[in-house]
Amino acid sequence: MSDLFAADPTETDKARPLADQLRPRALDEVIGQTHLLGPDGTLTRMLASGRLGSLILWGPPGTGKTTVARLLADQIGFRFEQISAIFSGVADLKKVFEKARFERLSGHHTLLFVDEIHRFNRAQQDSFLPVMEDGTVVLVGATTENPSFELNAALLSRSQVLRFESLAAPDLELLLQRAETLLGSILPLTDEARHTLLGLADGDGRALLGLVEEILASSRANETLDVNGMLTVVQRRAPIYDKAQDGHYNLISALHKTIRGSDPDAALYYFARMVVAGEDPLFLARRLIRMASEDIGNADPQALPLAIAARDSYQMLGSPEGELALAQVVVYLALAPKSNAVYTAFKAAISLAKSSGSPMPPMVILNAPTKLMKGEGYGEGYQYDHDVPDAFSGQEYFPEALGRQQFYQPVERGFERDLKKRMDYFSRLRAEKSRNRNALDE
Structure with a gap:
């Protein structure tokens, strides 16, 4: 094991944050990300080829x-230059680029790491393009937000x-065990409290080590904390969730x-996740109303009301x-028959409405509020459906230029089975009446 994880840290080390003390010194010490750093990982293959292009590292905090970016520079022998998009502007970028050009003249290549790169505006992002293209820097940007939405296509x-x-x-x-090795002692937690602590970290290694420091700073000698005791010490860490960003x-x-997929348990879980994270319940209510129309529709007409x-x-x-009423509807919608018909x-x-122009509806179904319009044939021959057998005239209502269209095709699920029978019934009647009218015309 590396000296980094020795059990007797110096006084200088003790003054440094635990996350800094445990920062890996080589890529094979990085915990997780095996799809990138494992034997067949993307970065492993890239380094083996001897070529490293510009990268965008996208993921949660x-x-x-940051660690991987720094270690990549060490691995390929590049200078490591780091800036943050939060604290840097155009003038800072120019200085970095000029320094990289100067170093390049001396045979030194630069890996430029830009933290929170999505915080740069479009013009600032464009400023990277020339120095990337001419090889002045290898850009490695880090972002917690979806690059597709936050970064320029170029x-x-x-x-x-x-x-x-x-x-x-x-x-x-594994990270917790490394911390305990470094500290020379086991964290004073019951097994259940230890498991809960890992959950509180929410997949964030830096957050886990911060929680460890809080426990060490607050626990008493010879005290073992259970779940409630541990939660009292660390309070509660809010889940990673930003109502305007990816988590949302x-x-x-x-x-x-999960509602569309008819899984009420998974639907309740994600609903609860959003409620716990502080989502506006009325936003959830609006989305449930939309789902009732989009994914259930007439298969269960009760879903929308x-x-x-x-x-x-x-x-x-x-x-x-x-919120219980919303949860009730989450379950109902998940178990309802589905149709997007x-x-x-x-x-x-x-x-069709966008592409077909403005064809006139048939004159027979147009009102004739004036004598002139009546003389022009508006409403002539209209049959009042309630006055004919079966309360169905079978007249043609589509514009003549378009001809008859069919958009709605009910599925064989839920109430739409009955609607399909009705549509088939009216189709038969319409065809029969059309044949009778044609026979009279002849």
Whole structure:
């Protein structure tokens, strides 16, 4: 084991944050990210080829992005230059680029690590393109946000995006063991409290080590903390969730797809995740109303009014009582028969309406409020459906220029089975009446 994990840290080391003391000194010491750093990992193969292009490291906090960038520079013998997009502007970038050009004249290559690169605006991101293209720097940017939304297409086209994953429980346990080896003692926690601590870290190695420091600073001699005692010491760490960023969109996508996939337990879990993270319940209510129309529709016509009723219940009761009504609808929607027939039909009708111009509806179904319009044939021959057999005239209502169209095709699930029977019934009647009219015309 490396000296980094020796059991007797010096006084100087003790003054440094635990995360800094445990920072790996080689890529094979990095915990997690085996899809990048394992024997067949992307970065392993890249380094073996002797070529390292510009990279965008995308992933949640505390997963090793900065550490890996620094170690990559060491591995290929490049100067490591680091800036943060939060604290840097155009003038800072110019200085960095000029220094890299000067070093290049001396035969020194530069790996430029840009933390929070998504914080740079479009013009600042564009400023990297020339120095990337002429080899002045190898750019390694780190971001917690989806690069597809936050970075320029030109910058992305010149970089390879590598996804960093949250640390799994075994990874966090290994990191905790390394910390204990460094400290020379086992963390004073029960097994259950230790397991809970790993969960509180939420896949963030740096956060885990911060929690360890809090426990060490607050625990008493010869005291072993149970779950409640440990939570009292560290308080509670909020889940990683930003209502305007990836966490928000990822979880609402998961909720929508688990309801569509008829899995009430998974749907309840993602619903609870969003509630615990502080999502606006009315946002969730609006999305549930949308799901009731988009994914269930007429397969269960009760889904939409129930979703609306749940929203009204929340507005009346508030939190936390009103959230139960939303949870009830989450389960109901998940177990309801599914159909997107109305959604698909509406999209098709919209598409035709946009592409077909403005053909006149048949004169027979147009009102004639004036004598002139009546003389022009408006409404002539219209049959009032309630006055004919079966309350169905079978007249043609589409513009003559378009001809008859069919958008709505019910599925053989739920209430739409009955609607399909009705549509088939009216289709038969329409065809029969059309034959009779044609026979009379002849």
